[in-house]
Amino acid sequence: QSYLNEFVFRFNRRAYPMSGFRSLLEILTSKPPLTLRRLTKP
Template sequence: MVPGASIITDDWRGYSKLGERGFIHTAVAERGDMQVAETFLPIVHLVFSNLKTWLRGTHHGVSPQHLQAYLNEFTFRFNRCFYPFNSFRSLLGIAGDVTAPTYDELYAAKSRPTTSGGCV
């Protein structure tokens, strides 16, 4: 996210400072109204619920150092969850095109491009 980007969220107070940080923030009060939630934030709650369950259940919590790697893996899996064969094909293609980083390279401060496409 870059300053000036438009962000639509629910009205949780944790998002209240987004406008001060240069984002165009629209807060939608859903208050248990599923129609409002689905209109403005389709499947967002499902994605975050699945993410939290996966992190707590599979990894039993996450350290900040490893968070980005876990998010990359979740994104890869979620983007391909409805088409299992595409997951397998993508994994084979990625495995043939990249060399595995060392632990130090994986968690170095510099950013590495991801192969997951970056979207959920």
């Protein structure tokens, strides 16, 4: 199973090289901004 997981991961990386980056951008832009005040609030 681990070999198959690795194969599929590498295949997807080769076939869709920007999909991980695009997913990360979608997640980051769907959340409200984090201010310094909220970050350092005890």
